Amino acid sequence: MVDPSAIGHSFTLTHARVESGRLRYFFNTLGETKPIYRDPAAAKAAGFAGTPIPPTYLFCLEMMDTDNPFEMLEALDIDLRRVLHGEQKFIYHAPVVVGDELTLQSTVTGVTQKKGGAMTLIDVTTRIVNQRGAHVADAIRVVVVRNQEIAS
């Protein structure tokens, strides 16, 4: 069971580039048709500094560009089958646009036992900085680990 000694554990930095081709795949999957996302000229005409990204895409960038998407689970010895996504929060400080090169640093910021130890909630905070060193966003996820026995 993960305990509070994990708090402060940081994971390998992820460098991610915001690419229009990968975004198009995301938009096609979600049925997103708004021109401001799909057409740089439309974004410019609407007064955006660049082509914006959709609100949850910062989460995707870290998973796509990390060398090991399961690093956290391995580092904390968590069985993937026991994991659920409990909560997700994004705090936006400055726009992220297509072409940006982001650096994402994730750190364990909380560990809480729930239901008499049946579940462990792990808070992971990701600080996101752009190519100019601007702190553009924070992403905070709560990972739920189900500690009860599961048939295997």
Added chain:
Amino acid sequence: MTNPVATPAVGSLIVNKSFPRITRTTLALYAGASGDHNPMHIDIDFAKKAGFPDVFAQGMLVMAMLGQALTDVVRPDRLRSLSTRFVAITQLGAKIRCEGTVAELLEVDGEKRARLALTAKDEAGDVKLSGEAVVAL
């Protein structure tokens, strides 16, 4: 894009969008598009070994729907925060409706903002995601 939250009234419904039924194809495409390669959502054998009857939707797929519904009415550069709790598992076949109502008007650092209460529900009305967004007016 218009901005209907420019002069919102507390309690008004400003986000309201339905999405197509979630299929196995949706889950497979979202796994690739999002970089979330967790087999729980794309491999029924894995889901069964984890104690679930079948694969189920990525929570972030439904949150992406919420984000889309939200930015239909709010410019993405006006969004200050977005948060959700994944209240219940979203099953295959669910048709998600995203709704957002104005919960509060506030001012932070001289900027007028609105806090929106958000939900994503399936067609039975069961809440799958519950959350909020803060947007600059």
